[in-house]
Amino acid sequence: MSKDKAGTVGFIGLGVMGEPICRNMLRKSGRDFLVFDLNDAPLQRLAADGARLAPGIASVADAVDLLFLSLPGGKEVEAVCRAPDGLLAKARPGQIIVDMSTAPVGLTRTLAEEFAARGAIFCDAPVARTRQAAIDGTLSIMVGADEATYGTIRPLLEHAASEVTLCGPVGCGQIxxxxxxxxxxxxxxxxxxxxxxxxxxxxxxxxxxxxxxxxxxxxxxxxxxxxxxxxxxxxxxxxxxxxxxxxxxxxxxxxxxxxxxxxxxxxxxxxxxxxxxxxxxxxxxxxxxxxxxxxxxx
The missing domain is CATH 1.10.1040.10 (N-(1-d-carboxylethyl)-l-norvaline Dehydrogenase; domain 2)
Known part of the structure; x- marks a missing residue:
């Protein structure tokens, strides 16, 4: 990763779970966060916590080498990834996309193959427990990734969870x-x-x-x-x-x-x-x- 991009983390999707997850990562890691959501309210709340606001998905993808998604479901994940100016179009070697949404296993594995063809890594890290657990930073996170990717993303995930488990290769977190x-x-x-x-x-x-x-x-x-x-x-x-x-x-x-x-x-x-x-x-x-x-x- 380039020196300036290594310190910046992207986060797309600041809904019921995404906003508190992002807030815990931001506050506890001390990292620079660039965030985007279609709803302005969570953006403004996170800006008050020190996050930088992005005008769109493409601008986040262009600016970071590590990007988290927390979206309502597979339909939204697919749209964000496969849009003409979406994450796949912007993907580059070494970039890591971590999907914390709950999405179909088949879609997750297919997207991982498509990102891999561009030299990027797509992995899954869906979360369990309640919104209060997301606020408290005590989620359980199930990860589907290779060992090296898991080692890279685990420190940030631990800021949002009391348990982080590597369940197996990509797709296994979703299972x-x-x-x-x-x-x-x-x-x-x-x-x-x-x-x-x-x-x-x-x-x-x-x-x-x-x-x-x-x-x-x-x-x-x-x-x-x-x-x-x-x-x-x-x-x-x-x-x-x-x-x-x-x-x-x-x-x-x-x-x-x-x-x-x-x-x-x-x-x-x-x-x-x-x-x-x-x-x-x-x-x-x-x-x-x-x-x-x-x-x-x-």
Whole structure:
């Protein structure tokens, strides 16, 4: 890397997770950050933290040798990379693009091949846990990369996470993230059913969850999604929305089909999330699917 570019880090995508991730990297690393998003509000907040603002994607790509993406999904990642003046068009030998979005495994591996043809490196580093974890810098990050690339990007990733794991070559971070979310969505469906059935049968829902947390059904989902969102029926729009969950479970179902597995549990979660979105919960925090069950029976 050239001396001046080595010190500057690019970051594109400053949404629910991207903004706090970028802020933690910026504050803790002491590095110069050049950032871009279509929304001006997070740009101005990060500028107050010392980030430099870029006018567009191309200007970030031209200025840095290390660039992070945090976008809503595969469609946006593909658009940013394959636009006429996008990241692929600007890619050069030695440049590293780290995709922290959740995106399809096939797309990730295909983009990696296309960047490699230009001498650049494209790797995946999707994140798990909540927005609060992103703010606190305690995410879990799953990386798909070679050992050398992992060694280069890990110090910055550690500013945003309490756990950073090299899962294997490119695409393997996405596999773990997609499976993680698939299990989470199915668990939240089970929690919604337990709360609805238990509550209608006469048990205090708080007692139900607190007691379950002491037994074999305890889980991260129960203690976070269950107790902090489903119990108080609090589903803010600024959390992980139902439509994003639908996107992620679709990646799991696509991957299942690719490897010849019938994922009935994931399909059930997808169906319930779709019904929840159709009922007006598309932007709401995805555990809002319990509202469908609340409306049934007594």
């Amino acid at each position: 773990v993230k997609i499976m993680n979310n698939m299990v989470l969505f199915q668990t939240v469906v089970a929690l919604a059913e337990a709360l609805s059935i238990g509550g209608k049968a006469g048990i205090d829902e708080k007692v139900l969850l607190e007691t379950m947390s002491k037994g074999s059904s305890d889980s991260f989902a129960l203690r976070n999604h269950g107790m902090k969102a489903m119990l108080p029926r609090s589903f803010p729009d600024e959390a992980f929305p139902t439509d994003y969950a639908l996107k992620d479970v679709s990646y799991a179902l696509d991957l299942a089909r690719d490897v010849g597995v019938t994922a009935d549990g994931a399909q059930l979660a997808s169906d319930l999330l779709k019904r929840s979105s159709d009922a007006g919960n598309g932007r709401a925090y995805f555990p809002a699917l319990i509202r469908l069950l609340d409306a049934q029976g007594k």
